[in-house]
């Protein structure tokens with residue numbers, strides 16, 4: 585096994601840890617400390633770390649569990665992640681979590697938060713009302729007050745009081761992680777054959793239940809091993825994947841796109857780790873709020889005026905020298921699917937090719953997707969950008 589393969593195996597093990605064994609081990613090493621889960625897309629992880637909590641990103645059961653009881657809690661025509669999250673919780677897999685953050689990204693997550701409160705009244709539950717007003721005095725002040733409320737509520741549950749030095753340290757550690765992810769993304773953009781999207785995905789998602797320091801160490805090791813490994817350059821089509829920001833596709837779907845001739849040079853998988861574009865400037869709660877207000881990534885759960893809808897995607901395509909876009913959204917994901925027509929219109933105006941597909945976290949058949957993606961990459965190669 586090469587050093588790179590060994591690191592990938594370590595990342596895969598962390599990603600597949602659905603019983604949260606890592607979290608259980610961390611709690612044993614830190615008696616009395618809280619582990620706080622959070623649903624996608626975004627949660628203020630440095631704040632949680634500053635008060636001594638372990639942030640744990642929860643992405644449902646993926647393709648690892650059969651949903652039986654979870655189906656009874658939701659109607660059939662919604663996405664899969666809330667059912668599998670309830671299923672995991674009812675199985676006791678999420679038992680090490682002392683609380684959960686439910687960010688305001690859609691009605692489904694809000695309803696899941698309500699369900700969680702009813703099922704687990706003894707656990708802390710925080711609804712993170714992310715601002716849609718991007719004025720510092722309004723949305724920024726509101727968000728800062730929400731973050732303070734979280735810190736107060738968690739302190740009442742046993743977290744450490746929020747201290748300026750601890751927050752400054754946590755922000756610095758988060759910035760170091762972001763710098764490593766930025767380098768990872770740059771390597772993938774410049775030499776996608778050296779670090780495949782599926783590998784970058786595992787590297788970033790592996791940090792779901794790690795502190796920023798531990799994750800940064802893993803990312804730095806993966807970067808060094810990827811740069812050192814011998815790989816063959818591929819003649820693939822460069823694409824951006826959009827719409828996969830919440831419920832994650834099975835890793836085999838990402839591999840299928842790669843095998844169909846696509847180099848995924850950018851995507852919105854694991855968006856939570858990249859939600860703030862660039863470092864967080866400052867060391868305070870206000871700095872955290874400002875970073876979200878000023879440099880939160882353009883995504884479906886964030887208000888973007890009609891006139892500029894799609895601009896960020898076009899800029900992303902250009903900056904990554906991409907030749908096409910693959911819209912890949914979870915079935916019934918309202919935020920992604922309602923945004924898609926406006927993004928398609930923006931791409932059509934620019935003559936950028938795109939194709940669309942839907943998945944579920946437990947999709948098991950990839951043949952049709954492989955044929956579709958293969959036809960797309962061939963057509964882009966042959967005829968260029970016409971959608």
Ligand code: SF4
Nearest residue numbers: 663690830831917918
């Ligand atoms: S996949 Fe889409 S609809 Fe489902 S919870 Fe996530 S954002 Fe909401």
